[in-house]
Amino acid sequence: MYKALVIGTSFGGLEALKAIIPLLPKDFPLAVIAVLHIGDNQNDSFIRYLNDISQLEIKEAEEKEAIYPGKVYFAPPNYHLLIEGDETVTLSTESKVHHSRPSIDVLFETAAWCYRDQLIGLVLSGLNQDGAYGLLQIKELGGICIVEDPDNAIARIMPSAAHKIAKPQFIIPLHQIADKIITLINTQS
């Protein structure tokens, strides 16, 4: 039984997320935890926007908050988001990783520790290598890895790096990703 889906993306990320999150059904059984690099800007406006077009509740993750299925959590700008073993959120102001805070690697790595083979990791469009090693960690601990096909991505560097380093089980175009995730969940043993 998958418990969580983690998503990492930067440049072109909002476009990519728009093609996935609104397609997830109201009774989506996984928690969704995402990092979108947006610099020092606030999350409020894109969270409001995604909420308007999605069936799932979308919010900024709060310090020590418990993570529930069927909700979408975004890392706050300028903080790393770590998942604790008891499925709660820890925020951190540690140094940037790959010039990024929040860093996708930090989220993926700690999510992999917590959820192991009950985790799906997804890397979308972006302009740096953040997320690739985190995705590898997800794979090593038995999770499923999906990467947006770099050939169709708005920015290919991030998905290419993830492809090269983590050797994900699935490399698929953006518009097929939501379906793929739903199929994976429906066909799991």
Place this chain on the structure above:
Amino acid sequence: MPDKQEKLEAFENIDIEIPLILEAIYQKYGYDFRKYSRSHIKRRFIHRMAINNIESISHMQDKVLRSKDFFIELLEDLSINVTEMFRDPEFYASFRENVVPNLKTYPFIKIWHAGCSTGEEVYSFAILLREEGILDRCQIYATDFNRKVLEVAKQGIYATRDIELFERNYTKSGGKSKLSDFYTMKYGSIKLDQSLVKKVVFADHNLVTDSVFAEVNLIICRNVLIYFNRDLQNKVINLFHESLSSSGHLCLGSKESLKFTNKEYCFSDVDEKQKIYKKSLAKPCIKH
């Protein structure tokens, strides 16, 4: 694939080994990280293992028990010293507007800046208080458990690489002049005006193991609690509650809150968004 199996095995062991090494560090050196956020500690340890090419946490435990130098290295890893001047400028603007008028009513103001790290925010507050004309009335205790960062804080010398950010923050925070009025630039560094910290005592204090040391009117503790688990957060908030005078103010980091702590009802919001709280007069403070 034995390699894969071995990796999984080593990984399973880490969760057993971490409590053991934390206990060892506490027993041997008195620093208590047992109630820190576990995933934070784990990332730091794994990072250190990779850098020093250490095979396992158990090997690291052996090393830390035998070598004080290695312990100090680990201590550095576990303490987060990423900070900036006027970090979260909106917070400083709100502080100026909502807390300073209250502080001005006191003849003498005691301030505790807990977890002050390398001091950038101590100088920021000193500048703000001077601009508001009350710095001379303030006694500030700036504390951290890491003596190395306290030395940096005392010196007030920072790299110029962040100066643009500091300037930007200062302006956004409602600064009344130019930040450059408060520092001199030399050899690629800035040195903050030392008269700003004339009334600051930089001292070694550990929030986890030490207790109340003074009654204060204001506590600033930003981006420290996020590294603690809920239990320890409660303990430290209790410590702050005890240390504050009646109607004293408490300022936390912008993503920290009293929301999940057991003293939630012992404080009222001054600015909920900027995490500025005031100790409630009502006693006892219980959940309504």
